[in-house]
Amino acid sequence: MDQAQFSISRRRLLKGVGGTAGLAAAGALHAPFVIAQPAKLKIGLMLPYSGTFGPTGISIDNAFRLYVAEKGGKLGGRELEYVVLDDESEPAKAADNAGRLVNRDKVDVLVGTVHSGVQMGVLKVVRESGTLTIIPNAGVGAATGALCAPNIFRSSFSNWQMIHPLGKVMWEKGHKTAVWISWKYAAGEERFASFKEGYEKLGGKIVKELWLPFPNVEFQALLTEIAAAKPDAVACFFAGGGAVKFVKDYDAAGLKGKIPLYGDALTEGTLQAQGSSAQGIFTTMHYADGLTFPRDKAFRLAYAKAYKLQPDVYALGGYDAAQMLDVGLSAVKGDIKAQKQIIAAIEKATIDSPRGKFTLSKAHNPVQDIYLRQVVGEQNKFVSIAWKALADPARGCNMA
Numbered sequence: 001m002d003q004a005q006f007s008i009s010r011r012r013l014l015k016g017v018g019g020t021a022g023l024a025a026a027g028a029l030h031a032p033f034v035i036a037q038p039a040k041l042k043i044g045l046m047l048p049y050s051g052t053f054g055p056t057g058i059s060i061d062n063a064f065r066l067y068v069a070e071k072g073g074k075l076g077g078r079e080l081e082y083v084v085l086d087d088e089s090e091p092a093k094a095a096d097n098a099g100r101l102v103n104r105d106k107v108d109v110l111v112g113t114v115h116s117g118v119q120m121g122v123l124k125v126v127r128e129s130g131t132l133t134i135i136p137n138a139g140v141g142a143a144t145g146a147l148c149a150p151n152i153f154r155s156s157f158s159n160w161q162m163i164h165p166l167g168k169v170m171w172e173k174g175h176k177t178a179v180w181i182s183w184k185y186a187a188g189e190e191r192f193a194s195f196k197e198g199y200e201k202l203g204g205k206i207v208k209e210l211w212l213p214f215p216n217v218e219f220q221a222l223l224t225e226i227a228a229a230k231p232d233a234v235a236c237f238f239a240g241g242g243a244v245k246f247v248k249d250y251d252a253a254g255l256k257g258k259i260p261l262y263g264d265a266l267t268e269g270t271l272q273a274q275g276s277s278a279q280g281i282f283t284t285m286h287y288a289d290g291l292t293f294p295r296d297k298a299f300r301l302a303y304a305k306a307y308k309l310q311p312d313v314y315a316l317g318g319y320d321a322a323q324m325l326d327v328g329l330s331a332v333k334g335d336i337k338a339q340k341q342i343i344a345a346i347e348k349a350t351i352d353s354p355r356g357k358f359t360l361s362k363a364h365n366p367v368q369d370i371y372l373r374q375v376v377g378e379q380n381k382f383v384s385i386a387w388k389a390l391a392d393p394a395r396g397c398n399m400a
Helices: 003-014 019-028 054-070 091-104 116-129 159-172 186-202 220-229 240-252 271-278 294-307 313-331 339-347
Strands: 041-047 078-086 109-111 132-135 152-154 177-183 205-212 233-237 261-263 282-285 366-376 379-390
Touching (some): 041 054, 041 091, 054 078, 054 294, 078 091, 091 116, 109 313, 116 132, 159 379, 177 186, 186 205, 186 233, 282 379
Parallel strands (some): 177 233
Antiparallel strands (some): 366 379
16 A cells, blocks of 8 residues: 555544444554534523513523533533524514524524513423423413423522512501502513412402503503502512613602502612612512522622623523523433433422522422512612512413
């Protein structure tokens, strides 16, 4: 064999021509060869990156990537590839958008979303496809209720779970009558049902319900109705840009000093924009400023260093979505096809979250403490535990 023939044969061996025998021959010649690496894991991030909930989606994205960075850029030993889609908080586009990620882009995992109406469209697609899905924010009850499925998890909360303790808080503060105000869509309606359930059970009376379509922020006429009703307090659900305007308008209407205002997401990620109008407001949520967990202190420092911002409850949902996925993938050494084992690992895990440790219910929703917070400066300061280890009732869920 001349030198040219030897070179050609050697190149063929390095390309794997000839199967196992060829590789063995290449080894005998001491030629280097590359071991094939597993393909990157495709993560679909279906979140709002614009509009009312744009800042919320960005917080989730930031924190998900932060956790991955802390793990050396890998989850369960697998490198990641992100497929990012702005869902625009538009329910009419939800199923098509989710279908694009699942069927066209072939994502291995779908992380999303924020708007409860959009989440309903996502649920339809991922229940049919079986795609592993982690919800980092949207609290729509069906996700861990009637439309629960083994491949669907939530790292955040249910709409019922967040605001149910608020009725107890308000009753204990002596507020026997209340007005409710919110957007008329899934998250607002579910939160109202939960608040009403808890508040009326204790003896509270809701004297008026006020609604406006999402994302309408023309509050003036409704604020006039609140003033006329003269309740002991007002309970509400607004988030993002709508929450900023509502709190400022409530104050400008002269109601802040007369009728106490309560909510859950009302002052989350919005305090700088709400300014003095938010001072003193009480809210209930699964996260608060001033928690003393070492995990929270480390998370806050890392997030602030990476993004020059303080993390909010939305960032928490993104961070723990990545952490939950890491738990599942680590159990199977990154083999995304071992879905049953991934699911089993997440189901039995105790997640060491910045919010405090939590487990997952049979419906795959966090079982977690709900905190009472009060706005002090630019913080939603921890006041007390409003409800210990609260589990969503998961009505209608059947995992069989």
